[in-house]
Amino acid sequence: MDDHGVADPDRVPSLTPEDWLRIYRGMVLIRVMDERLMALQRQGRIGFYGEARGQEAAVVGSAAALAPQDWIVPALREAGAGLYRGLPLRTYIAQIFGNANDPASGRQLPCHPGTRASHYVTMSSCIASQLPHAVGMAWAAKIKKDNSVVLGYLGDGATSEEDFHVALNFAGVFRPPVVFVCQNNQWAISVPVAHQTASPTVAIKALAYGFPGIRVDGNDALAVYGAVKEAVDRARSGGGPTLIEALTYRVSAHSSSDDPSRYRDERITETWRARDPIVRMRAWLAFQGFLDAAGDERLRADLDAEVRDAVAAEESVPAPPLRTLVEDVFAEVPQFLADQLAEIATLPRQKLGGAHQ
Ligand SMILES: Cc1ncc(C[n+]2csc(CCOP(=O)(O)OP(=O)(O)O)c2C)c(N)n1
Ligand SMILES: [Mg+2]
Incomplete structure (x- = not known):
């Protein structure tokens, strides 16, 4: 779709209106969470938070392409994919508080949820170390012939790590059912993507490993879904791995501990804020007649109440x-x-x- 939410109808992947609305709901939930939880962090009520603002289409559009038996091995900003797949909101918020309801008993950094039931592995804080895990899981799936696909996420910063090369090389040779989704948000804390690689794109790197690489507009949920679905279908049918680069921008700080105005030109950030994936998706849904202004208001109010209720309930739960x-x-x-x-x-x-x- 273009920046105003106008899409070529012949290229829109075939999903039901309910499916598209579910994807939109998942995107708005990330935004509502980011607003609420950042406020909590600033009030000193949680220790740490990392937003995925502006990356909602890349997160949910990709996760939506999976089947229930598939697995997600996330990088830094995909908790919204876990929520989309059924991670209960209260469990995620318990994880952020590190309280007695947190399945990890407060051992992980906030924003590192995991859920076996929804096939969402807890995040590895060491950049790129999750990629050999994703490939190994996919290889196991191939040996067991269990018809599952593994989606391994990474950031642009992960592409300079040895684990990235090990994982993609192994995937190219042994062709397990793995799909890599790189959320290229153009920053790795204060390091711009131009200092990360001399390749013209991240997607082109797949060529060297012997499988397809595709760059997609990461702020377009339709495009992300379409590209990832094609890759997932190919992986499931024995066609091997794919690297998808979702081009987006980290419009927020790296985390609640970061101030990007110290190292980058925030006027560029503003141009990306104007390409807001939620605004574009909402416009597209409105053009299709799937969502009107009142429905959108209701959705936001419902999600806001859900998040507030979950925070209120979990904040009073004692430590593990x-x-x-x-x-x-x-x-x-x-x-x-x-x-x-x-x-x-x-x-x-x-x-x-x-x-x-
Ligand atoms: C091996 C390793 N080196 C450094 C860090 C510190 N670190 C945490 S996040 C990050 C940047 C990650 O950038 P990117 O992969 O682009 O993901 P993004 O934060 O943009 O989502 C770094 C360097 C780390 N966690 N692990
Ligand atoms: Mg990045």
């Missing part, structure tokens, strides 16, 4: 029990950890940062 510090690693807790746990339990409560026993 102290014993979770030594659980889930060893089948039986070794004596030295048991001793440490006993010692920690004798410390005054304020030294435990609110943790309870």
Whole structure:
């Protein structure tokens, strides 16, 4: 579609109006989450947050192309894909608070959810280390012949890491059912993409590994969905991997700990804000007669209430029990950890940062 939401009808992928509205809902949920959770971070109520603002089409358009048996191995900004696939909002918000309802018991950085039930692997903080995992999972799927596809996400920053090359090379040789989606938002914290690679595009790198590479407008949910669906179908039918580059822009800061005005020209950011994927998708939905202004207002109000309710419920949940510090690693807790746990339990409560026993 163009910047105003006008699409060539012959090239629109065939999905039902309900499907497109579900994709739009997933995109708006990311925006609502980003607004609310950033406010919470600024109020000191959560420690950290990373927005996906402006990348909603790349996140949800790609995730929507998967079947339920498929797996997502995310990079930094795809929590919205987890939500789209069924990660409960409360569980995600519990993860951000790191409270007793968090399945990871507060061990992960905020914004690193995971859900086995929705086939969404928790995020690897080490850039690109998730890509060999994605390829390995896809290779296992090929050996087991279980008809699943693995979608491995990465940022433009990941393309300079050795894990990127290892993963794509292995994928090219052994042809497991893996699809790589690079959200090229043109920044890796303060490093611009021009300092990341001398290749004219990220997509072109696929050529060297022996499989197709496609660059798509990452702010166009229709285009992202179409490209990823084609790649997923090909992978499922034994046609091997694809690298998709979704060209977008990180219109927000890298995270709540970053101030991009220190290192980039924010006038360029403004030109990308004007290409807002949600505004374009809403315009397209309106042209199709799938969504009117009142329906859109209702959707936003509903999602806003859902997020506020989930935050209110999870904020009052206490920290995970102290014993979770030594659980889930060893089948039986070794004596030295048991001793440490006993010692920690004798410390005054304020030294435990609110943790309870
Ligand atoms: C191996 C490694 N090096 C450095 C970092 C610190 N770091 C965290 S995010 C990031 C930038 C990632 O950029 P990109 O891959 O483009 O993803 P984006 O943040 O743009 O979504 C860096 C360098 C890290 N997490 N892991
Ligand atoms: Mg980036």
